[in-house]
Amino acid sequence: MxxxxxxxxxxRLVVIGGDAAGMSAASQARRLRGPDELEIVAFERGHFTSxxxxxxxxxxxxxxxxxxxxxxRTPQEHRERGIDLRLRTEVTEIDVSASRVRARDVESxxxxxxxxxxxxIATGARPVRPPLPGVDAPGVHGVQTLDDGQALxxxxxxxxxxxxxxxxxxxxxxEMAEALINRGxxxxxxxxxxxxxxxxDPDMGRLVRRAMEGMGITMVNDTEVTKLLTGDDGxxxxxxxxxxxxxxxxxxxxxxxxxxxxxxxxxxxPLGDYDGLLTDLAMRVRxxxxxxxxxxxxxxxxxxxxxERHIALGTHANKHGQVIGTNAGGGYAxxxxxxxxxxxxxxxLEIARTGLREKDARRAGLQxxxxxxxxxxxxxxxxxxxxxxxxxxxxRRTGRLLGTQIVGREGAGKRVDIAAxxxxxxxxxxxxxxxxxxxxxxxxxxxxPVLVAARKTVKELRSSDF
Amino acid sequence: MxxxxxxxxxxRLVVIGGDAAGMSAASQARRLRGPDELEIVAFERGHFTSxxxxxxxxxxxxxxxxxxxxxxRTPQEHRERGIDLRLRTEVTEIDVSASRVRARDVESxxxxxxxxxxxxIATGARPVRPPLPGVDAPGVHGVQTLDDGQALxxxxxxxxxxxxxxxxxxxxxxEMAEALINRGxxxxxxxxxxxxxxxxDPDMGRLVRRAMEGMGITMVNDTEVTKLLTGDDGxxxxxxxxxxxxxxxxxxxxxxxxxxxxxxxxxxxPLGDYDGLLTDLAMRVRxxxxxxxxxxxxxxxxxxxxxERHIALGTHANKHGQVIGTNAGGGYAxxxxxxxxxxxxxxxLEIARTGLREKDARRAGLQxxxxxxxxxxxxxxxxxxxxxxxxxxxxRRTGRLLGTQIVGREGAGKRVDIAAxxxxxxxxxxxxxxxxxxxxxxxxxxxxPVLVAARKTVKELRSSDF
Numbered sequence: 001m002x003x004x005x006x007x008x009x010x011x012r013l014v015v016i017g018g019d020a021a022g023m024s025a026a027s028q029a030r031r032l033r034g035p036d037e038l039e040i041v042a043f044e045r046g047h048f049t050s051x052x053x054x055x056x057x058x059x060x061x062x063x064x065x066x067x068x069x070x071x072x073r074t075p076q077e078h079r080e081r082g083i084d085l086r087l088r089t090e091v092t093e094i095d096v097s098a099s100r101v102r103a104r105d106v107e108s109x110x111x112x113x114x115x116x117x118x119x120x121i122a123t124g125a126r127p128v129r130p131p132l133p134g135v136d137a138p139g140v141h142g143v144q145t146l147d148d149g150q151a152l153x154x155x156x157x158x159x160x161x162x163x164x165x166x167x168x169x170x171x172x173x174x175e176m177a178e179a180l181i182n183r184g185x186x187x188x189x190x191x192x193x194x195x196x197x198x199x200x201d202p203d204m205g206r207l208v209r210r211a212m213e214g215m216g217i218t219m220v221n222d223t224e225v226t227k228l229l230t231g232d233d234g235x236x237x238x239x240x241x242x243x244x245x246x247x248x249x250x251x252x253x254x255x256x257x258x259x260x261x262x263x264x265x266x267x268x269x270p271l272g273d274y275d276g277l278l279t280d281l282a283m284r285v286r287x288x289x290x291x292x293x294x295x296x297x298x299x300x301x302x303x304x305x306x307x308e309r310h311i312a313l314g315t316h317a318n319k320h321g322q323v324i325g326t327n328a329g330g331g332y333a334x335x336x337x338x339x340x341x342x343x344x345x346x347x348x349l350e351i352a353r354t355g356l357r358e359k360d361a362r363r364a365g366l367q368x369x370x371x372x373x374x375x376x377x378x379x380x381x382x383x384x385x386x387x388x389x390x391x392x393x394x395x396r397r398t399g400r401l402l403g404t405q406i407v408g409r410e411g412a413g414k415r416v417d418i419a420a421x422x423x424x425x426x427x428x429x430x431x432x433x434x435x436x437x438x439x440x441x442x443x444x445x446x447x448x449p450v451l452v453a454a455r456k457t458v459k460e461l462r463s464s465d466f
Numbered sequence: 467m468x469x470x471x472x473x474x475x476x477x478r479l480v481v482i483g484g485d486a487a488g489m490s491a492a493s494q495a496r497r498l499r500g501p502d503e504l505e506i507v508a509f510e511r512g513h514f515t516s517x518x519x520x521x522x523x524x525x526x527x528x529x530x531x532x533x534x535x536x537x538x539r540t541p542q543e544h545r546e547r548g549i550d551l552r553l554r555t556e557v558t559e560i561d562v563s564a565s566r567v568r569a570r571d572v573e574s575x576x577x578x579x580x581x582x583x584x585x586x587i588a589t590g591a592r593p594v595r596p597p598l599p600g601v602d603a604p605g606v607h608g609v610q611t612l613d614d615g616q617a618l619x620x621x622x623x624x625x626x627x628x629x630x631x632x633x634x635x636x637x638x639x640x641e642m643a644e645a646l647i648n649r650g651x652x653x654x655x656x657x658x659x660x661x662x663x664x665x666x667d668p669d670m671g672r673l674v675r676r677a678m679e680g681m682g683i684t685m686v687n688d689t690e691v692t693k694l695l696t697g698d699d700g701x702x703x704x705x706x707x708x709x710x711x712x713x714x715x716x717x718x719x720x721x722x723x724x725x726x727x728x729x730x731x732x733x734x735x736p737l738g739d740y741d742g743l744l745t746d747l748a749m750r751v752r753x754x755x756x757x758x759x760x761x762x763x764x765x766x767x768x769x770x771x772x773x774e775r776h777i778a779l780g781t782h783a784n785k786h787g788q789v790i791g792t793n794a795g796g797g798y799a800x801x802x803x804x805x806x807x808x809x810x811x812x813x814x815l816e817i818a819r820t821g822l823r824e825k826d827a828r829r830a831g832l833q834x835x836x837x838x839x840x841x842x843x844x845x846x847x848x849x850x851x852x853x854x855x856x857x858x859x860x861x862r863r864t865g866r867l868l869g870t871q872i873v874g875r876e877g878a879g880k881r882v883d884i885a886a887x888x889x890x891x892x893x894x895x896x897x898x899x900x901x902x903x904x905x906x907x908x909x910x911x912x913x914x915p916v917l918v919a920a921r922k923t924v925k926e927l928r929s930s931d932f
Contacts, residue, residue, distance in 0.1 A: 052847070054907055055847060055907045058848060058907055064849075070847060313905060314912045315903070315914075316902075319899075336897075341902045341904050342905075342906075343905065343909050343910075345908050345909075350909075354904070381536060382529065414904055414909050415883070417914075418887055420901065421884055421893075421901060424891075424893075424897075424902065425890075425891030427887075427890075427891065431802075434800075434801060435883075435886065435887060435890060436782075436804045436805045436886050437883045438809030438818055438820075438882045438883055438886065439779060439780065439781035439809065440811065441521045441524055442524070443809050446518065446538075446781050446784050448781075448883075
């Protein structure tokens with residue numbers, strides 16, 4: 001049992017979870033404090049560190065040629081930076097009162113305690129895996145980890161059939177649909193929601209559905225999967241719903257993720273409505289001076305609604321890690337919150353959103369107007385000008401921007417950043433109409449589509465102003 | 467002589483200039499006030515209205531197939547909306563004390579006075595045409611109007627030689643270099659500045675130069691043209707500098723533009739340091755309740771430096787027209803100012819800037835730090851990830867963002883909008899590091915290049931903080 005008794009004045013930072021948030025925190029703390037001042041021990045139950053889960057669909061689809069490309073920093077690189085990284089070692093308990101964690105060697109099963117002065121919880125998220133009959137059959141795959149991605153690729157390589165069913169039509173689902181199309185599969189997406197991409201309002205989701213259908217993807221909406229049917233060989237052979245069966249040589253689950261906070265819950269740490277850890281703006285777990293948490297296992301403040309949300313995104317995890325490492329290393333930094341920006345693509349369709357959807361605004365008690373416009377990504381006369389649709393929400397009376405959704409082709413998606421910054425700054429849509437955005441015919445119409453949307457939203461505000 | 471005596475209570479709005487600012491103003495005023503309430507007379511000395519001068523390089527280069535594509539709204543369309551549009555009619559005098567303008571029919575030479583209740587001056591800009599020997603020779607072309615563009619295309623079609631010299635390396639110069647490359651010319655650009663794109667700092671301009679040289683364009687910097695040499699046939703045959711002669715079958719002047727304010731100056735209206743009209747934020751000419759001005763003939767407030775600047779850009783002209791038309795139509799709107807955003811491309815190189823360059827900051831008395839980073843437009847492992855360089859300036863002590871410059875390939879340029887909105891909102895670079903920007907591997911590395919630049923700028927600020 002390692003009590004760290006011989007450490008003298010040297011502090012020990014323990015990190016649970018070796019992906020983006022955990023290892024960014026470890027690296028940043030190391031930058032601020034050398035090994036003489038701070039010992040850093042990081043536990044990771046898997047084989048890899050600092051990998052891009054967001055890149056898995058592109059690896060499966062063949063755009064990315066190998067797994068190693070998705071690894072931002074290898075275990076060896078972390079160790080060379082003076083981080084005591086223990087792979088295939090799973091933390092099984094956090095003992096807050098004694099400031100120690102218990103870890104188990106996955107191979108040998110041996111367990112031991114490690115004490116900490118400072119603790120970082122970066123346990124990530126776990127994919128939603130519905131308790132359906134057949135969900136564990138061969139041929140049914142999640143895509144959360146590199147091991148998952150490798151298993152799926154192995155199945156795709158070994159399978160002769162070309163029929164794939166994706167369960168779920170959020171960003172993982174649509175990205176996996178693209179990946180499977182790129183590998184030559186006939187793809188059916190079965191989706192519980194009214195339209196794909198429930199992170200958009202349904203009227204914008206409809207545009208995504210139409211585009212996906214135009215790519216040859218079969219979209220089945222408003223439908224729950226009831227079970228996964230297996231063949232005589234035990235492998236999955238179809239996805240069943242109440243009304244139909246969809247033959248499947250391979251099934252990909254892309255239903256979403258939940259915070260992995262089993263350990264934290266058992267330790268009595270504070271969790272929010274989505275079972276994510278609750279922290280202050282310095283990413284310190286509330287009520288615990290020496291424990292930080294970040295990445296997919298925490299809830300974050302939504303700056304638009306003023307409420308906590310759960311958003312699993314590598315870009316947030318990296319920022320959290322940076323903030324945690326700075327604070328754990330004796331500096332000062334905060335993560336002010338999110339506005340809920342996301343961008344994804346399915347083949348050449350770009351899908352983006354930031355801020356609140358209509359239902360988020362209603363839930364937050366906000367009254368709002370909406371406007372939707374169609375424009376093009378470049379000047380209409382410039383080659384490659386592609387149609388794009390922008391929907392905007394603004395608060396009644398104040399005119400404050402509440403959200404923006406974009407569906408279009410090349411050049412459409414990243415325009416959401418304009419709205420993301422405007423949301424962060426608390427701008428009104430009237431202020432936005434005057435934004436000095438980059439204009440030249442290859443880049444934008446003379447009125448950028450975001451400005452056109454802002455102008456129309458201003459008009460809607462005026463006519464609602466009673 | 468038309469005194470408008472029979473108009474009764476109907477007001478007359480006179481517009482000088484039929485391009486973006488003038489016709490947007492006319493159209494917006496018409497939307498708010500019907501012909502019974504407001505007569506609108508617009509004078510335009512050329513053949514066209516509401517055209518995209520910014521599109522001329524792409525028409526010349528062949529990306530845009532015809533002149534008509536560059537016309538947003540034809541004279542006929544304006545007339546159908548109840549605007550009394552008088553083409554080929556040049557205003558030769560503004561008589562402010564009598565509220566009237568004198569106009570001359572370009573064909574017949576006949577002159578007459580038209581009185582106004584409200585006046586909009588939208589006389590645009592005129593290209594700088596240096597008083598060089600040979601500048602008026604056949605084969606030497608400007609590219610300010612559609613007539614200019616047609617004349618250049620006619621020359622290119624009729625000319626057998628394939629050597630082109632572009633004088634000037636601002637955005638018009640580099641875009642014309644691309645156009646001529648696309649038409650199969652050997653292109654030499656002769657540039658007075660140290661590097662091309664003097665709207666960037668020279669260290670960023672150097673990246674543009676290298677890329678242009680990589681495209682086979684011959685760049686001659688730090689060099690003044692002394693004269694244009696002509697052959698026995700009177701046509702241009704070479705561009706001469708102090709040290710050399712550059713053979714040319716065609717010469718394009720892309721030296722920039724100045725406000726066309728000859729009329730305004732003669733009328734005693736207030737002009738600024740750049741000879742542009744000075745207005746208030748409602749685009750009213752200072753000291754004149756019933757005269758507005760907008761587009762390339764005005765100076766605009768730079769929100770970063772707090773000073774007036776001259777920026778000739780269609781996107782501003784359209785916004786000015788919208789504001790003027792609203793005010794002249796009895797509503798209320800303002801144009802708050804610019805942050806100086808511009809984006810352009812030369813072949814696949816994207817060039818963007820917003821805010822202050824180093825020399826602008828010095829001129830404004832600001833102390834600043836800079837940081838320059840290299841990153842990629844997409845996740846490094848995603849196909850098509852292209853290198854991009856981002857330079858950022860922030861004010862010492864306050865940390866306020868002062869400017870951003872970007873040079874890169876596909877996906878780089880429009881990222882300048884992130885900085886443009888942040889500048890408008892007065893954000894610090896530290897605030898920017900937490901921006902919730904759209905992330906997915908096909909769109910961005912997990913840290914967007916703009917965030918990477920902001921982070922490095924924060925570090926520079928800290929080390930400068932004494």
